[in-house]
Amino acid sequence: MISGTNAIGSKSSKQGNKTFKTFNPKENKETEWTFYEASSNEIDEAVALATDAFKVYKDFSGAKKAEFLEAIADEIEALGDELIETYCKESGLPDGRARGERGRTMGQLRAFANLLKEGSWVEAVIEKAQPNREPMPKSDIRKMLFPLGPVVVFGASNFPLAFSTAGGDTASALAAGCPVIVKSHPMHAATGELVSSAIIKAAEKTGMPNGVFSNLNSSGIEVGQQLVKHPKVKAVGFTGSINGGTALYKLANERDEPIPVFAEMGSINPVVLLPSALENDGEAWATKYASSITMGAGQFCTNPGLVLGLKGAKLDSFINTLSEEILKLEPTCMLHPNIYAKYNEGKKELSAQKGITVTADYKKATNPNTAQPSILKVSGADFLANTKLHKEVFGPFSVVVECENALEMESILNHLEGQLTGTVLGSEDDLENNSGVVDALQSRVGRILFNGVPTGVEVNSSMVHGGPFPASTDARFTSVGTSAIKRWVRPVSYQDWPNKLLPLALQNENPLKITRLVEGEYTKN
Amino acid sequence: MISGTNAIGSKSSKQGNKTFKTFNPKENKETEWTFYEASSNEIDEAVALATDAFKVYKDFSGAKKAEFLEAIADEIEALGDELIETYCKESGLPDGRARGERGRTMGQLRAFANLLKEGSWVEAVIEKAQPNREPMPKSDIRKMLFPLGPVVVFGASNFPLAFSTAGGDTASALAAGCPVIVKSHPMHAATGELVSSAIIKAAEKTGMPNGVFSNLNSSGIEVGQQLVKHPKVKAVGFTGSINGGTALYKLANERDEPIPVFAEMGSINPVVLLPSALENDGEAWATKYASSITMGAGQFCTNPGLVLGLKGAKLDSFINTLSEEILKLEPTCMLHPNIYAKYNEGKKELSAQKGITVTADYKKATNPNTAQPSILKVSGADFLANTKLHKEVFGPFSVVVECENALEMESILNHLEGQLTGTVLGSEDDLENNSGVVDALQSRVGRILFNGVPTGVEVNSSMVHGGPFPASTDARFTSVGTSAIKRWVRPVSYQDWPNKLLPLALQNENPLKITRLVEGEYTKN
Structure with a gap:
């Protein structure tokens, strides 16, 4: 049962007058649920509660926080098919994706629980006294x-579970010992409410302080702004557009006490075809990329939106196959009419740029909000001269650039903005020669890949999901x-x-048995 | 021989028309040297050279960069007494301090060289493929x-060696693989020129690319602004005032591509006297703090500018001893007439606030630019009500707050801005009871200390010299x-x-023999 209310800790609250509804893009109509936009007072309540909760929660042992995270995973699983059906209804994404993403979300929570139980993540460093020095x-x-301290998390449109209410930002902040206030994504507020209820149930079951988690509804930008400006909020996690992320980043820097904003804002994820990839595997890569570009209707931060190759017959043949293959795939529904409209706008704008040839554009009739894939090609010179072509078009879309030579390719890469990923296709010799x-x-x-596709982001200890601005606002950290x-x-x-x-992690006896840097040596002693 | 020119890599350059001189505060007159302010063109040249140097320097092995850092230390030592004399002339600081700071500076360079030779600092993490998962x-x-990429370092006024031209910011950035452009501090441009010549000589001797280091003179703010706004500059290090640091931080955030600014901006370093410290050791602590407050004419970021104690006879006696002892110490020369004037202004302003009693104010005749120490006392309520009293007065100065009880003490601490250090004096029981x-x-x-003085910052692997804003712009990092x-x-x-x-640090065979996190385990294998 979706109530549409905000969760201020364990309290259900609907003090505001403004309401909104979510949308079913497949059926092209609003869902049955109504959501109450968080009021200014509710925001203050949630932050005050989080601030109180922090005083207790920050000192909880890794084992106790791990119990909480594992309980969240269990409670999400216990939501059963209602969660899956709600997710599909609000996102237009298929059942398999919903289940896969739920698995990933639970996996993330458990990965952080394991990190806490192991304990060495606190980077304990010890240098002992030398009284006679x-x-x-x-x-x-x-x-x-x-x-x-309290962290505000903005849910992402394109991952209603894995990058939203109990997604990577929330899981990592709770693991660190920070209470979380989620600004629920307005496109999937019902999914958010269900997950929020799971988190709150888990908090109660494992004895967490009230306010360790709150969930606020909002369809506009004011709730988010008030949260980011709130003096008691100490950091922000965001996944979404460059405009949205940059606005929050600027807001946070203008505070009397600036706070970090970790905004992951996507990119065009350049793919470089080196000679032997075109020579030996052009067709195979074209087929693989047709599927990577259209996966999830292209709604991934790591979607390959730019392919660079050396001009010539082999690149022509790659482009032909890519264009044919992409038109063979069944187009799929996008997350929301707004995203669908923005995709079409972007596609239209880029298609009209100087020197662009449209090599694929899906024309058959489709269901509502279904993204018609498209491939463009352009010369290296025209691409270099026009930064409009360097911008992300969020959807099943990619631009292939025909480069004159390796130097032009290098120059294009040097003129791109920061990216989440870059991929090189070719042989080992190609790598050495280029x-x-x-x-x-x-x-x-x-993240730089060899002979693969950038879509698919592993959740592990070696992943960097982030990159130089504007891929993210802080390239020194990863959001996955x-x-x-x-x-x-800190x-x-x-x-x-x-x-x-001393905190247990720093005591002589190493009671937590963690790896520490003691007098310059990593040791568990 | 001081030339007064800028160093654009290995080239000596004086293209601009504007010149300035440094000042000898002890003799209260300008020094004999004239410095050429860097022109806009010289700035561009230095950044372009650094950008080119980065392409080569970033890939140098730890061993090769270590050689460079060690050679810098050697060349600084080889400057001999000319460096010491120039330092003293431009800073008003005594010979012993100059020699101590030179030792510390060389020690820092060698510590980073050792870090590079050991090599594990790159945080290599490996997760291997599981093709059958x-x-x-x-x-x-x-x-x-x-x-x-290229880093800009702003020299600090109060550490002409250890936090300036070849100080901790420069040493750590060069160690990381980043070329450095120093905006030399205008109060000690000659000292800066000597150290710069040592760095450039070391770079040449050890085969570093030209442009790995440049030194630019400037007496105003424009050179620094142009450097921070330059698109090829990728990060900034700064030690100085809150106004200066915050201005650079904002400038860097307004760029098309925001870059990190690590500004260490000082603080008032609260000291908490818990009951048994007053009961058993009040006199001893008062004497120790008289000396900590006046050390280096109070010109340290970690100078204790605020002391909190519980009101009563024991605190009265602490204040009396502190006030007496501080007047017994010979006042010393400050760095510059501007700093001396600012100290007097700050002291005057704070002394005039509501509820303030001046318990010590050095009145005897002194040499020019010599800071007269002062101690104020105020009630907890008056302190809480007036944030002017929460601001740093850079010099031999401290405010003692008479708190009604532990709750008021806690409330005062909760209302302070971020600080570099905090100190607790007392017994272990006091710690537990408070x-x-x-x-x-x-x-x-x-950094939080027990039974010590905050002045004196150890250069090691466990030091945090930084803190919540405005102590520094990024509490997640240390500058020492x-x-x-x-x-x-990143x-x-x-x-x-x-x-x-792969880079050597990531290869299967671990050719560098560093500690890595492999499949979740720290290992040298």
Whole structure:
């Protein structure tokens, strides 16, 4: 049963007058549910509760926070088919994707629980006293990471589960010891409410302080702005558009006390076809990329939106196959009429640019809000001269650039903005012979791939999902994988502190049995 | 021989028309040297050279960069007494301090060299492929840290060596693989020129690319602004005032591509006297703090500018001793007439606030630019009500707050801005009995000390010199100690990359023999 209310900790609340509805893009009509936009007072209540909760929650052991995260995963699973059906209704995405994303979401929560149980993520560093050092005695100094305080998370449109209410931002912030206030994504507020209820149930079952999690509804920008400006909010996680992310980033920097905003804002994920890829595997890569570009109606941050190859018959044949194959795939429904409209606008704008040839454009009749894939091609010179072509079109769409030579390819890469990913297709010899191109690509991205597709982001300890601006607002952190926890913490040093009163992670006896850097050596002793 | 020119890589340059002189505060007159302010063209040249140098320098091995850093230390030492004399002339600081700071500066360079030779600082993480994983095969993904690009460093007024031309910011950025452009501090441009010549000599001797280091003179704010706005500059290090640091931070955030600014902006470093400290050691602490407050004419970021104690006879006696002792110490020369004037202004302003009693104010005749120490006292209520009293007065000055009770103490700490350090004086029982106070203090600081003085910042792996805004612009990083290198890097993941073409730190065989996180385990294998 969807109530449409906000969750201020464990309290259900609907103080505001403004309401909104979510939309079923497949049926092209509003859903049956009505949501109450969070009022200014509700925002203050949620932040005050989170601030109180932080005082207790920050000191909970890793084991206790892990229990909470695991309980959230269990409670999400216990929502059963209602969650899957609600997800599909509000997103237009198919049942299989919903189940896959639910699995991933639970997997993320459990991965952070395991990280907490292992415990070494706090980066404990110990340097012991040397009272007889000359000319000055050396103090005992020990540092580790501590949570920042209440975190605001903005749910993403394109991952109603894995990057939303209990997604990677929430899971990593809760793992770090920070209470979370979610600004629920207005396109899937019912899905958000169900997941929120699971989190709150898990919090109650595992003895978490009230306010460790709140969920606020909003269809406009004001609720988000008020949250980011709130003096008691200490950090922000966001996944979405460059405009949205940049606006929040600027707002956070204008505060009396600026706070970090981790906005992951997508990119065009350049793919470089080196000679032997075209020579030996052009057709196969074209077929693989037709499917990567259209996967999930192209609604992925890592969707390959730019392909660079050396001009010639082999590239022609790659473009032909890519264009044919992409038209063979059944187009799928986008998340919302607004996203569908924006996709069509973007496609139209780019198709009309100087030097563009449209090599594929799906023309057959489709269901409502269904994205017709498209492939464009353009010369290297025209691409370089026109930064409109460097922008992301969110959907099943890609631009192939015909480069004159490797130098032009390198120059194009050097003129791109920051990217989440970059991919090189070819042989090992190609990599060695094109080090300039590979270097230029590496300098622009958070993740560089060899002979693969960028869609599909592994949740593990070695993933970087982020990249130079505007792929993300802070290239030094990742929003996917266990290192995402590092966004919500800061180090504190303890100098000459009595051993028994130190946090457990810093005590001489290493009671948590974690790996620490002691006098320059990594050790579990 | 001081030329007064800028160093654009290895080229000496004086294209601009504007000149300025440095000042000898002890003799209260200008020095004999004239400096050429960097022109807009010289700035562009330095950045272009640094950008070119980065292409080569970023790929140098840790061992090769370590050689460079060690050579810098050696060349600084080889400057001999000319450096010491120039330092003293431009800063008014005594010979012993100059020699101590030179030792510290060389020590920092060598500490980063050792970090590079050991090599594990790149945080290599490896997760191997699982081709048979269901439902999707797992890719091989490996990540490590890479340098950001050219870094601009602003020298600090109060550490002409250790936080300036070849100070911690420069040493850590060069260690990370980033070329450095120093905006030399106008109060000690000659000292800066000497150190710059040592760096450039070291670069030439160890085969570094031209442009790995440049030194620009400037007496105004325009050179710094142009540097921070330059699109090819990728990060900024700054130590100085809140106004200066915040202005650069805002400028960097307004760029098309925002870049990180690590500004360390000082603080008032609260000291909490818990009951048994007053009961048993009040006199001793008062004497120790008289000396900590006046050390280096109070010109330290970690100078204790605020002392909190519980009202009563014991605190009265502490204040009396502190006030007496501080007047017994010989006042010392400040860095510059501007700093001296600012100190007097700040002291005057705070002394005139409601409820303030001046308990010590040095009145005897002194040499020019010599800071007369002062101690104020005020009630907790008056302190809480007046945020002017919460601001730093840079000099030998401290405010003692008479708190009604522990709750008021806690409330005061909760109303302070972010601080570099916080100190608790007392017994272990005091710590346990005042957990609210200790918690409030810990939440505000980068370093928390027990029974010590905050002045004196150890350069090691466990130091946090930084803290919540406005102590620094990014509490997640430190500007002192080996972790300072983490400010100039970002992680990049390699997915399914051929082993032999991976950076050495990520190759299967671990040729660098560093500690890596492999499949969740820290290992040197």
